[in-house]
Amino acid sequence: MTLDEIITALRGKKWVDLTHSVTESIPIFSAFPGVQRNTLYTVEQDGFFAQQLTFVTQTGTHIDAPAHFSLGKRCLEGLANKELLLPLRVIHKQEAVAQDADYRLGVQDIVDFEQQYGQIPSGCFVAFASGWSTRWPDAQAFANNDTQGNSHTPGWSIEALRFLFEQRQIAAVGHETLDTDAAVDFRRNNGLIGEFYVLDRDAWQVEVMNNLDQVPAVGAYLQVSFPNFAGTPGFPVRAIAYLLDDER
DSSP states (O other), rough: HHHHHHHHHHHHHHEOOOOOOOOTTSSTTSSSSEEEEEEEEEHHHHOOOOOOOOOOOOOOEEEEGGGTTTTTTOOOOGSGGGGEEEEEEEEEHHHHHHHHHTOOOOHHHHHHHHHHHOOOOOEEEEEEEEEEGTTOOOHHHHHHHHHTSBBBOOOOHHHHIIIIIIIIIOOOEEEEEEEEEEEEHHHHHOHHHHHHHHHHHOOOOEEEOGGGGSSSSSEEEEEOOOOOTTSSSSSEEEEEEEEEEEOO
């Protein structure tokens, strides 16, 4: 098959945008300032339209490079382009999270997934579909704080991450929340040990994913793209899932 034939076939498939739009009012990690936008020139007055945007690298649907949490690891420009197009597996746990906002995706969830869909292949991207993206862009709903101000959000268990990376040799993970770890684990461990584990392996992840409910458990590829700023630990991305068997 020629490259032209491959592109033509790909354009015939369903594409799912897995990213949120970025605005000045979106949920963001509590330590970070929000998005600021300043219009510098307008078509009406200047003949062209240009804006200045100020934001933290970890804003909206974004990629975390290994350097985000781990000294001496790669920044974004160190990721090869071919690392950013991967087979996609989606573990759907929306119903479980709806019953328990503190849900931690565990090894048994992976075992159950593999019993139904086959073993997760090495070198793929595994996403945790929690349904949390339906709370976007309501910052209060996204944080889900109780009356004591403690957040309750789902996340990966450290055991599940170790299983995926060490037993299945996956390449990267993604999720719909702001953090890799469940909020209860963050408080219990006084840190994001799951996120540190992923990035310290020189792997990468995508956070605040959207529309995972539209992607099947198997049968899709993920492509992630971002600007080539040198020395950056992360950046907002455009992440697209290509569904292999769902043609438009």
